[in-house]
Each structure stands twice: as C-alpha cells, then as structure tokens.
Amino acid sequence: MSGDLERRYRRVLRLLPRWYREQWEQDMVAAFLDGWLTGDPEADDYISVAAGPGCAEIASVIGLAVRLHLGGPGTPRRHAWGQAIRRAVLAVLLMHAVLAVDVLVSLVWRHRLVGWLPAPPGSVVVAPTGVWATVYCLVSAAWVVVFLTLALRDYRTARVLGALCVVPGLIALLQAHFTGMLPAPFGPWVFWVMVDLAPVLAMAAFHRDAPPVARRPWLLALPAGCVLVYGPVLALQVTDNVAWLPDFSGLCCILAALACLVHAPRAWSRRAAGSGLWSLTLVLLAAVAGAYRLVSLTDFLDDPHLTAVSLAELLILLAAVALVAPDAARAQTAAATPAPPLRPNAVAG
Amino acid sequence: MTAKPMTGQAFFVLTALADGPRHGYGIVGEVAELSQGRVRLKIGSLYGVLERLAAERLIEPDREEAHDGRLRRYYRLTRDGRRVLAEEAEIRAATARVVRARLGLAGAESAG
Numbered sequence: 001m002s003g004d005l006e007r008r009y010r011r012v013l014r015l016l017p018r019w020y021r022e023q024w025e026q027d028m029v030a031a032f033l034d035g036w037l038t039g040d041p042e043a044d045d046y047i048s049v050a051a052g053p054g055c056a057e058i059a060s061v062i063g064l065a066v067r068l069h070l071g072g073p074g075t076p077r078r079h080a081w082g083q084a085i086r087r088a089v090l091a092v093l094l095m096h097a098v099l100a101v102d103v104l105v106s107l108v109w110r111h112r113l114v115g116w117l118p119a120p121p122g123s124v125v126v127a128p129t130g131v132w133a134t135v136y137c138l139v140s141a142a143w144v145v146v147f148l149t150l151a152l153r154d155y156r157t158a159r160v161l162g163a164l165c166v167v168p169g170l171i172a173l174l175q176a177h178f179t180g181m182l183p184a185p186f187g188p189w190v191f192w193v194m195v196d197l198a199p200v201l202a203m204a205a206f207h208r209d210a211p212p213v214a215r216r217p218w219l220l221a222l223p224a225g226c227v228l229v230y231g232p233v234l235a236l237q238v239t240d241n242v243a244w245l246p247d248f249s250g251l252c253c254i255l256a257a258l259a260c261l262v263h264a265p266r267a268w269s270r271r272a273a274g275s276g277l278w279s280l281t282l283v284l285l286a287a288v289a290g291a292y293r294l295v296s297l298t299d300f301l302d303d304p305h306l307t308a309v310s311l312a313e314l315l316i317l318l319a320a321v322a323l324v325a326p327d328a329a330r331a332q333t334a335a336a337t338p339a340p341p342l343r344p345n346a347v348a349g
Numbered sequence: 350m351t352a353k354p355m356t357g358q359a360f361f362v363l364t365a366l367a368d369g370p371r372h373g374y375g376i377v378g379e380v381a382e383l384s385q386g387r388v389r390l391k392i393g394s395l396y397g398v399l400e401r402l403a404a405e406r407l408i409e410p411d412r413e414e415a416h417d418g419r420l421r422r423y424y425r426l427t428r429d430g431r432r433v434l435a436e437e438a439e440i441r442a443a444t445a446r447v448v449r450a451r452l453g454l455a456g457a458e459s460a461g
Contacts, residue, residue, distance in 0.1 A: 024396050030419040031373025032392045039417060060393030067397065 005036060005048045012053050015065040019076065032057070080331045084280035085205045090150060090218055091285055092199040093162075095252075097147040098225040100140035107137055135168045151218040155206040162200035169196050184299035187249070191296075194288050229255075246313065249296040252289035253313040260286065260320035267327035276331025279324040286321045290314060355437050358398050361388055363407065363426065363434040370411035372421040373399075399424065407433055 009032050013025055036051055037044045053061075069077075107113075142165050150158040169192050176182040206213075229251075236244055246254060260282050267279045297310045355363075358380075365371060365379035376399075377390050390398075402408045407430035411423040426434065449455075 020400070024400065026420060027373055027422045028392055028396050030416075030421055031377065031395065033419060034372075034374030034416075034421070035377065035392070037417065057391050057393065060391035060397075062393075064393045064397045 003048060005051055006033060008052045009033075012058055012061050015061055017065070017068050020068055077332045080277060080280055082205055082210060083277045084284050084331075085202050086210060086213070087278070087281040088284045088288070089199045089202045089205065090147075090213065091281070092195060092288070093143065093147040093150060094218070094221055094225055095255075096143035096195070096199075097222055098229050100143045101222075101226050102230065103137060103140040104144070132172060135172075139165050139168050147222065148219070150203070150206065151213055151215055153213055153215070155203065158206075159200070159203045162203055166192070166196045166200050184296070187296035187299045190292055191248070194292050198288070246309075247296070249289070249293045250310065250313045253293050253317045256282065256286040256289040257313075257317045257320035260317075260324050264320075264323040267324045276327050279327035280331045282324050283321055283328045286317055290317055290321075293317070355433070356398075358388065358390065358394065359402060360434075360437055360441075362390075362395070362398050362402065363430055363437075366408060366424060366426045366430070367434060370423040370425040372414075372423050374421075376424070402430070406430075 006029055009029060010025070013021060013028060016025070032053070036047055038047070142161055146158050146161045146165060149155075149161065173182070173188055173192055176188070182188060233245065236242055263278055263282060267276075293310060293314055297307065300306045300310075361380040361383055362376055364383055365376045371379060373392070373395060377392075377395055380388050380390050399408065403424075406427055408424045409427050411425040413420050413422050415421075
C-alpha cells in the first residue's frame with residue numbers, strides 16, 4: 001500500500017503549475033514511489049506510513065516550481081511573454097516608422113525633391129529649421145531603418161541604431177527642461193521613456209534562441225500602417241474636420257483599441273490556435289498606450305473638454321482590451337514550447 | 350548561432366538513455382552509477398531536465414508499462430538527442446585531453 005506516501009508526495013507536487021502536472025505528475029509519482037517501495041507488502045505498508053518526501057526531494061520540487069512559475073527557459077510563460085514582447089517591440093517600432101514616413105514625405109515635398117508633385121500647402125512649407133530640425137529628420141529616417149533591420153532579422157544593427165536614436169530625444173528633453181521650454185511637464189518624458197527607450201531596451205528579447213521574425217508580414221505592415229494612419233488623417237483634413245484628430249497618446253489608444261477589436265473574433269474562436277500570443281501582445285501594447293494616455297492627461301487637467309475626451313479614449317481602450325484579456329491569460333499556460341507527445345503505447349508488464 | 354552549453358545533469362540523463370529506453374527511476378539509478386555516485390538526481394530535478402530535453406526534442410516517450418499498479422513511462426533518445434549527445438561527448442573528451450596534457454598526465458600525447 002503506497003497510499004499515504006503517494007498522498008504526501010502529491011501534496012508537494014501541488015506546488016507545480018497545473019499545465020505541468022497534467023503532463024508529468026503521474027510519472028513523477030511513479031518514479032518517486034519506485035525509489036521507496038520494495039515490492040514486499042509488509043515492508044511497503046510500513047514505509048508508506050513512516051516515510052515521506054525528504055527535504056532534498058521537496059527542495060527539488062520547489063526549485064522546479066519556481067522556475068516554471070517565473071517562466072524559466074523553455075516554459076510556456078517565458079515563451080509567451082518573449083513572443084509578446086518581441087511583437088510589441090516590432091509594433092512600437094512600426095509606429096515610429098509610420099510617423100517617420102510623414103516627416104520624410106513632408107521633407108521631400110517641402111524641398112520639391114520630386115518634380116511631378118504639386119506645390120506643397122502652407123502647413124508643409126512652414127516647418128521648423130535649425131540643428132534640431134535636421135537632427136529630427138535624421139532620427140526619423142533612422143527609426144525607419146531600425147524597424148526594417150529588425151524585421152529583416154539584423155538584430156545587432158537594429159539595437160545599435162535604436163540606441164543612437166534615443167539619445168537626441170533625451171538631449172532635446174533635458175535642454176527643454178532646463179530652459180523652461182518643455183510644452184508639458186510629464187507627457188514628453190513619458191513618450192521618451194515608453195515609446196523611445198523601452199522598445200530599444202526590450203530589443204534584448206531578440207536573442208539567439210528567439211524564433212526568427214516573420215519578415216514578410218512585418219515588412220508589408222509598414223505601407224499598410226501608413227494607409228491606416230494617414231488615410232483617415234488626410235480625410236479629416238480634406239473635409240475640414242481637423243478638430244476630430246486626436247493627440248498622439250489618443251491616437252495610440254485608438255489604434256490599440258482597434259487592433260483589439262479586429263483580433264477579438266479570433267481570440268474567442270476555439271479553432272484559432274496560437275491567437276493567445278497576439279492577445280498578450282495587444283494587452284501589452286494597450287497597457288503602454290493606456291499608461292501614456294493617463295500620464296499625458298495630467299498635462300491638461302484644467303481643460304474639461306480634453307479631459308473628457310481622454311477619459312473616453314481610455315474607456316474605449318479598456319473595453320476593447322477586456323475582449324482579448326481572457327485569451328491573453330490562457331496564452332501564458334497554453335502557448336507552450338513544443339510539447340512532447342506524451343502518449344506512448346501502453347504495455348502490460 | 351552557437352548551441353547552448355549542456356548542463357551536467359542533462360548530459361548524464363542523455364547518457365543514461367544512450368543504450369536503450371529507461372523509466373524515471375531507472376534513469377536516476379543509471380545516472381548515479383554513471384557518475385559513480387556523485388550525481389544523485391532528485392525526482393523534481395530529474396523531471397525538470399526531462400521536460401527541457403523533451404521540449405528540445407532530444408528525448409521522447411517510448412512506452413508505458415504497468416508495474417505494481419503504477420504506470421512507468423519509458424523515455425528514449427531521439428535522432429537529434431543521439432547526435433547532440435555524441436557532439437557533447439566529443440567536446441568533453443577533447444577538453445579532458447587538453448586537461449591531461451596540461452597536467453602532464455599519461456595518455457596526453459593525443460591532445461591537440
């Protein structure tokens with residue numbers, strides 16, 4: 001009889017995540033009992049009552065549990081978060097690249113570098129000049145290169161260029177801060193930390209063991225992103241409805257909410273295998289956009305209209321995220337690394 | 350891209366499966382014997398290693414057998430597992446030759 005001994009060991013194994021126990025618990029129990037039981041019923045009865053998992057045995061299970069719960073190498077949690085972070089980094093850099101395209105197109109148009117383009121409107125002709133304007137154009141172009149090199153899997157170049165891109169922004173912020181020229185106390189700093197610095201630091205997730213970036217979809221995302229962002233912006237400008245244009249943090253919230261809404265049917269479909277990783281990515285992006293919106297809100301708390309609009313954007317974002325959040329939670333346990341086919345043929349012995 | 354270094358425990362577990370499938374406790378016993386008693390795997394440690402090796406497709410389940418009312422699952426090396434183990438053994442043997450040469454021990458002449 002191994003009942004008591006088995007029960008005591010199973011109690012220790014409860015420290016392990018459920019997904020792991022489903023695959024390995026029976027086998028662990030069998031191996032543990034093999035180490036104790038002799039096959040002699042009398043001896044085994046005594047062992048079952050008197051013995052139990054020792055300190056070293058319990059410590060080994062605790063060690064395994066900590067690794068699995070914290071998402072150690074090879075665990076579903078680590079895999080899911082790693083993939084989500086990589087996709088979120090690509091998404092933020094895509095946004096940088098889309099914004100940079102606007103800057104570069106304006107530059108080309110303003111200087112009439114393409115002969116067949118019509119004369120630029122006043123809003124394009126009147127543009128800031130000087131050293132910072134030049135640096136801004138260069139950094140914008142560099143963000144496009146950072147995105148493209150990352151999408152083309154040249155991670156080292158992307159990391160070095162990304163690190164160079166964040167420096168001018170920091171210098172400009174410090175200069176504006178110390179000369180009292182900062183347009184708002186928090187918004188610009190939050191932008192720099194969350195949209196410039198954080199993705200560059202998070203590029204560490206593109207390590208040698210990471211699955212390669214899917215080149216084609218991300219490269220196609222750049223022209224698609226430009227159409228998605230500038231199409232409505234142009235439409236609002238042409239129809240004289242510029243007042244409807246959100247500020248940048250509002251735009252981030254709306255884009256993240258739209259992405260959640262588009263992805264929601266897939267997240268709720270049981271057949272869409274692997275959708276959880278995108279759900280987790282969207283939750284991550286929404287958290288960044290929401291935090292940015294929340295902090296930049298403090299820059300215009302004295303304006304009730306803008307405050308109300310910002311809160312509405314936040315509410316829309318929250319509602320959209322709620323649609324994909326359950327799928328994102330499942331991804332942390334279900335989107336496992338290649339699981340072994342743990343169903344061999346049973347043989348009576 | 351360089352491969353990650355293999356841990357000592359993983360090396361012993363793969364070696365324990367080199368000559369045929371073994372079940373969990375069988376691996377524990379074989380590893381203790383291979384290491385001359387220096388490595389005594391606890392069950393939690395063993396299944397941490399087995400899970401990683403299975404995720405890397407270096408081992409796979411072979412069969413299950415009922416024994417005293419318990420189901421023992423046997424594991425075997427995959428083709429990749431056999432290749433990786435052979436490569437690791439080569440690396441370790443080469444390192445051992447260098448060590449012997451530097452210490453001036455017998456059999457060091459083949460080091461190079």
